[in-house]
Amino acid sequence: MKYRKIADGIFLDRSNRFIAHVGVNGAVETVHVKNTGRCKELLLPGTAVRLEVSDNPKRKTKYDLVAVHKQGLGWVNMDSQAPNKVVGEWLAKQGYDYIKPEFTYGKSRIDFYMEKGEQKYLLEVKGCTLEVDGIGYFPDAPTERGVKHLHELAQAQQAGYRCAVAFVIQMEGITEVRPNVSTQPEFGTALTEAKAAGVQVLFLLCHVGRDGLEIVEQREG
Numbered sequence: 001m002k003y004r005k006i007a008d009g010i011f012l013d014r015s016n017r018f019i020a021h022v023g024v025n026g027a028v029e030t031v032h033v034k035n036t037g038r039c040k041e042l043l044l045p046g047t048a049v050r051l052e053v054s055d056n057p058k059r060k061t062k063y064d065l066v067a068v069h070k071q072g073l074g075w076v077n078m079d080s081q082a083p084n085k086v087v088g089e090w091l092a093k094q095g096y097d098y099i100k101p102e103f104t105y106g107k108s109r110i111d112f113y114m115e116k117g118e119q120k121y122l123l124e125v126k127g128c129t130l131e132v133d134g135i136g137y138f139p140d141a142p143t144e145r146g147v148k149h150l151h152e153l154a155q156a157q158q159a160g161y162r163c164a165v166a167f168v169i170q171m172e173g174i175t176e177v178r179p180n181v182s183t184q185p186e187f188g189t190a191l192t193e194a195k196a197a198g199v200q201v202l203f204l205l206c207h208v209g210r211d212g213l214e215i216v217e218q219r220e221g
Helices: 082-091 144-158 185-196
Strands: 006-014 019-024 027-033 048-053 063-070 074-077 098-105 108-116 119-128 130-132 135-138 162-169 177-179 200-209 212-220
Touching (some): 006 063, 019 048, 019 063, 074 200, 082 200, 082 212, 108 144, 119 144
Parallel strands (some): 119 162
Antiparallel strands (some): 006 048, 019 027, 048 063, 063 074, 098 108, 108 119, 130 135, 200 212
16 A cells, blocks of 8 residues: 655644644645544654645645554554555455455445355454553454454354454554553453454554555464
């Protein structure tokens, strides 16, 4: 997954979930934040960030904030749209006969439906940007939607689908993701129940490039 054009900046502050102020070439720019999560451990004043330059002259903001440098870790891609994009590219190389994004199952919209021969698959994608002491954690804020998706996957697994949840690790040097039970214990319970039902847990390790994100390794959780 490649971005069109990248500019460097220095994070100043975040006025709401969608908007931040960033120093770019000596000027203060209002930029769109491509992640509605809290990201408080990442977006610290004075931190280096990377911005995608918009090619739409009618937009209110010229830039999208897509990556941030975390002390002691390196660059973290915090674009919430990136995980589905890179997984779509990755799935295209995995030998499936058919791939459909945004598939409705039960009362949920699952990120990917795939077929290989007669077997049907469902894959839910979660992006991980929260790191504590070398371990990735999800979620960084409560997500009722994420809990519901795990319940749906467990039911689909029992109905004959092969189901998985893939944690896209949007930073380098991190090889596993654990449920952030201090933030949302229900997610940890739902993940345990899904695994017990046969749902596969995947950790997708990524290379965080200056202008993109790429899955480089798959591990099982």
